[in-house]
Amino acid sequence: MRFARAAAAAVAVAALLVPGTAYATTDHTGAAAARQVRAPGKTVTLPVRDALAQLPVRQEDRTGYDRSQFKHWIDADRDGCNTRAEVLKAEAVVAPEQGSRCALAGGQWYSPYDDRYISGPSGLDIDHLVPLAEAWDSGASAWTAAEREAYANDLGDDRALIAVSAASNRSKADQDPTTWLPPATAYRCQYVEAATRRTVNLDGWTLRDEDGHTFTFRHVRLDGRSTVRVHTGVGRDTRTDVFQDRRAYVWNNDHDTATLRNDRGRFIDDVSWGRHRGHRR
Structure with a gap:
């Protein structure tokens, strides 16, 4: 028996994914735990970054699929x-x-x-x-x-x-x-x-303003249900924040519309602020 599903989720425009929080406990056995994490059936406590770093990464393989x-x-x-x-x-x-x-x-x-x-x-x-x-x-x-x-x-x-x-x-x-x-x-x-329940590669995705100025994501990957913030001006990129690093900002901070497209140019979403605040979708 299946119960009726709940209402729709909220939208995070720049990241496309609903924000979430990953929890992990850091203790003094981090190095030892890191060595143990590969052993099946064992429970270990270690920082989430260490756990993520040890996840095996492989290319997709459709061999044998039916x-x-x-x-x-x-x-x-x-x-x-x-x-x-x-x-x-x-x-x-x-x-x-x-x-x-x-x-x-x-x-x-x-x-x-x-x-x-x-x-x-x-x-x-x-x-x-x-x-x-x-x-x-x-x-x-x-x-x-x-x-x-x-x-x-x-x-x-x-x-x-x-x-x-x-x-x-x-x-x-x-x-x-x-x-x-x-x-x-x-x-x-x-x-x-x-x-999307796995890492999303935003490389080549773009944000474009009303005048056609474009910011292109480079080397940005998102874990499932995480977000990335795009800042005007100059700064140091992190996993959660990226900076345009240019004097001529992509959009007007007073009023503008940012349009998000994927690396194939498909429209994903847009958001406006100032005199035309809100989504135009």
Whole structure:
């Protein structure tokens, strides 16, 4: 059984991700703990930077991927409704009628990817927000069959599965947010926040003002649900703050609009201040 999902999350324009805090406890055994962290099954205490530094980094690898290796849709709680039906029932704007063997008829749904209302379940797909192929690329190839099945049918995380129009889901296919964004621009930031659960490479992303002046991110990577602040003027870049390092600022501090685009030039979001404060999305 799946409960209805909560309301949408807030947006952080420059970073695209909802701010979060990583907690770690520093003690006097940091060096020893760092040596132990690779041993499976052990609990250690060490600074979060040390823990992150020891995470293995590998290139994505799609070798051997086949969608059938992620068994879905299943009836995990044996109530007669499989995962697809559970999501459809939970996300319906107008509840469908449920017949024998959980056959659904009628009802209405909202597809946030393309800002459409859809009548009847046949026009809907259930999308894995993080595609199965992406999961495989990032390590699911080493999971057991049971772990891949659990991932493909995850009803415990409201971000995992979403009912959307079949057209928008098939347009997305197995792409991640670097190559595909929802046609509905107002949903893009929320989509990126929900879909991105790993480091985001902002290299080549741009902020542009109303007069066409552009700031380009260089060598900036964000951990999931972290933020980066872009400052006018000169300063020393850190993991959370970057500086334009130029006398001619990209935007007017009194009033302007900053437009964010990814490295492929796709519009992500914009924000205004001064006489035209707010989002124009």
